[in-house]
Amino acid sequence: MKTYLVTGAAGFIGSAIARKIIHQGNNVVTIDNLSTGSVDKLPDGITFINGDCQDPEIIKRLEGYNFEAIYHIAGQSSGEISFENPIYDLQTNAQSTLQLLNLAKKINCNKFIYASTMSIYGDVLRLPVTEDIAANPKSFYGVGKLASESYLQIFANQFKMSTASLRLFNVYGPGQSLTNMKQGMVSIFLSQAINSNHIHVKGSGKRFRDFIYIDDVVRAFLETENSLEPGEHLFFNVCSGVKTTVRELVESICNYLDSNISSKYEGNTPGDQFGIYGNPEKMHKIIGDWRKTEFQKGIEAFIKSIT
Numbered sequence: 001m002k003t004y005l006v007t008g009a010a011g012f013i014g015s016a017i018a019r020k021i022i023h024q025g026n027n028v029v030t031i032d033n034l035s036t037g038s039v040d041k042l043p044d045g046i047t048f049i050n051g052d053c054q055d056p057e058i059i060k061r062l063e064g065y066n067f068e069a070i071y072h073i074a075g076q077s078s079g080e081i082s083f084e085n086p087i088y089d090l091q092t093n094a095q096s097t098l099q100l101l102n103l104a105k106k107i108n109c110n111k112f113i114y115a116s117t118m119s120i121y122g123d124v125l126r127l128p129v130t131e132d133i134a135a136n137p138k139s140f141y142g143v144g145k146l147a148s149e150s151y152l153q154i155f156a157n158q159f160k161m162s163t164a165s166l167r168l169f170n171v172y173g174p175g176q177s178l179t180n181m182k183q184g185m186v187s188i189f190l191s192q193a194i195n196s197n198h199i200h201v202k203g204s205g206k207r208f209r210d211f212i213y214i215d216d217v218v219r220a221f222l223e224t225e226n227s228l229e230p231g232e233h234l235f236f237n238v239c240s241g242v243k244t245t246v247r248e249l250v251e252s253i254c255n256y257l258d259s260n261i262s263s264k265y266e267g268n269t270p271g272d273q274f275g276i277y278g279n280p281e282k283m284h285k286i287i288g289d290w291r292k293t294e295f296q297k298g299i300e301a302f303i304k305s306i307t
Contacts, residue, residue, distance in 0.1 A: 001025060001026055001027060002026045002027070002068040003026065003027040003028070003029065003065060003066060003067055003068060004018075004021050004026060004027070004028050004029070004067060004068055004069055004070070004071065005028075005029050005030070005031075005062065005065070005067045005069075005070045005071065005100075005109075006018040006021065006028050006029075006030050006071045006073060007030060007031050007032070007053050007070075007071070007072050007073055007074035007075075007096075007100070008030070008031075008032055008037065008072075008073040008074030008075065009028065009030035009032060009037075009041075009042060009043065009046060009048075009073070010030070010032040010034055010037030010038055010039060010041050010042050010048075011032065011036060011037035011041065011073070011074070011177075012037075012041075012171070012175050012176045012177060012184075012214070013073050013115065013168075013171060013214065013217060013218075014030065014032070014037070014071075014073035014074060015037075015041040015042065015043060015175060016175060016214050016215075016217075016218050017071055017073060017218050017221050017222070018030060018042075018043050018046055019043040020218050020222060021222070022043050022044075022045055022046065026068075027045075027047070028043070028045075028046050028047070029046070029047040029049065029062070029065060029067075030042070030046055030047070030048055030049065031049045031051055031052070031053050031058055031062075031074065032048070032049075032050065032074060033050065033051060033052050033074075034050065035076075036077075036177065036180050036183065038177075041175065049061060049062075052091075052092070052096070053072070053074050053075075053092070053096035053099060053100060054091045054092060054095040054096040054099055055099075056099065059099050059100070059102075059103050062103055062107075063103070063106065063107060065107065066107065066109075067104075067107065067109040068109070068111065069109065069111035069112070069113060069225050070100055070103075070104055070109055070111070070112045070113070071113050071115075071221060072096070072097060072100055072112065072113070072114045072115065073115045074092070074096065075092045075093040075096060075115070075144075076088060076089045076092040076093060076141065077117070077141070077183055078141065078180075078182045078183040080182045080183075080269050080270060080271070080272075081141075081182050081183070082139050082140035082141035082144070082271070083139065083140060083270045083271060086140040089140050089141055089144055090140070090144050092144075093141070093144035093145055093147075093148060094144040094145075094147040094148050094151070097114065097147075097148035097151055097152070098148075098151050100112070101151055101152070101155050101161075104155075104161060105155065105159055105161065110160075110161055110162055110230065111161075111162045111163075111225060111228055112152060112155070112161060112162070112163045112164075113163070113164045113166065113221060113224055113225060113228075114148060114149070114152055114163070114164065114165050114166065115166060115168060116145050116146075116148065116149055116165040116166055116167045116168065116235070117141070117142065117145045117167060117168055118167050118168065118169045118170075118210070118237065118239070118273075118276055118278060119137055119138075119139055119141055119142035119145060119273070120135045120137050120142045120145055120146040120149070120167065121133060121135055121136065121137070121142075121273075121276060122135070122136035122137050122138045122142065122273065123136070123138065123273055123274060123276075124136075124276060127243075127275075127276070127277060128210075128239075128241060128243075128277050128278050128279040129237070129276055129277070129278050129279060130237075130278075130279045130281075130282070131167070131235060131236055131237060131282055138271045138272075138273060139270070139271030140271075141271070142271075148165070149165040149235060152164070152165055152233055153233045156231055156232060156233035157231075157233070160230055160231035161231070162228035162229060162230055162231065162232050162233075163228075163232075163233045163234070164224045164228060164233070164234040164235065165233070165234070165235040165236075166220060166221060166224060166235075166236065166238045167235065167236065167237045167238060167239075167278075168212070168217065168238050169209070169210040169211070169212050169237065169238065169239040169240070169276075169277070169278050170184075170185055170186070170209045170210060170211045170212065171184075171211075171212055171213075171214060171217050172184065172185075172186035172187065172211055172212075172213065172214065172298065172299075172302060173213050173214030173215065173298060173301065173302050174214065174301060174302055174305035174306075175214060175305075176214070176302070178190065178191040178194070178306065179191070185209065185246070185249065186211065186249065186253075186299070186302065189201070189249060189250060189253055190253055190302070190303065190306075193253050193254065193257055193259075193261050194257070194306070194307070197259060197260065197261050197262065198261065198262045198263070198264070199250050199253070199254075199261060199262070199263040199264070200263075200264050200266065200267075201246055201250065201263065201264065201265045201266075202266070202267040202268055202269045202272075203246070203265065203267070203268050203269065203272060203274075204246070204265060204274075205245060205246045205247030205250065205265050206245060206246070206247065206275075207245065207246045207272075207274050207275050208243050208244060208245045208246065208275040208276070208277060209244060209246070209249075209275070209276065209277065210239045210240055210241065210242060210243065210244070210276065210277035210278050211240060211242075211244055211249070211295050211298070212238060212239055212240050212292070213240075213292065213293035213298040213301075215293060216238075216240075216290075216292045216293055217238055219290065220238045220283065220287060223287035223288060224286070224287055226287075227286055227287050234286060236282040236283045236286055237278035237279060237280055237282065237283055238278075238280075238283060239277065239278030239279075239280050239283075240277075240278075240280065240292050240295070241277065241278060241279060241280045242277065242295060243275075243277040244277075244295055249299075250263050252295075252296060252299050253299065253303070256299060256300055256303045257303065257307075280292075
């Protein structure tokens with residue numbers, strides 16, 4: 001039986017990863033400040049520490065553990081919110097990563113796997129986006145995530161730690177919060193449709209994204225741990241490779257709910273990318289290929305889980 005640190009396990013992605021690791025017969029410790037997560041999402045059997053990953057006193061409480069790997073999932077994850085409080089965004093993303101990397105070095109935990117984001121790319125001209133494109137983030141959130149990737153690279157080079165930055169595209173699926181209206185395009189629209197029979201889209205319906213189902217994301221994280229070599233820093237897109245417009249997303253939600261839902265396209269979101277979808281080839285080369293969940297099936301499963 002091994003012990004893992006999975007930060008943010010009261011949230012959407014962190015809870016799904018922690019639950020899978022526990023199901024495989026291992027122990028999991030988590031840090032979560034419950035700012036967007038919920039204790040109801042914490043998997044049974046987890047060791048829960050309520051606090052911030054950037055808090056040195058919280059980090060000290062972990063020094064007695066012997067972690068097989070650290071999965072750093074926690075952090076402020078909204079581009080919109082990062083404009084409201086860029087200092088907090090920096091603390092929860094970049095500062096927390098550096099604190100945890102120092103912990104890993106101190107306790108000789110040699111595997112560190114990080115939830116990065118496609119937001120580091122900003123607006124790109126060549127699509128689908130590949131990892132060799134220069135990063136040019138448009139939000140404070142993207143800047144903090146990119147800084148964390150650099151920290152991981154340095155710790156791999158200087159201290160022979162095995163690190164990985166998984167650049168997540170638009171993750172969705174069962175377990176995603178329907179109350180946070182500034183994070184998660186699919187969950188925001190779905191919440192609006194269910195609660196008010198109306199979807200307000202901030203921006204053009206021609207904008208597009210790459211939606212990746214939660215089960216596929218969990219698999220990518222766990223397979224990455226198995227693929228890491230000593231002193232290596234991996235970074236790659238976690239995406240479906242499929243371009244889906246915002247209008248197609250809205251229409252899918254309306255069709256599956258089978259109700260008279262209106263929609264309005266008005267306004268904008270600071271730092272929002274107009275359109276992006278990823279090339280998953282590097283991910284397949286590193287952790288193997290598999291049949292990812294088709295978007296329509298994923299949307300159907302998500303809606304069935306909450307209706």
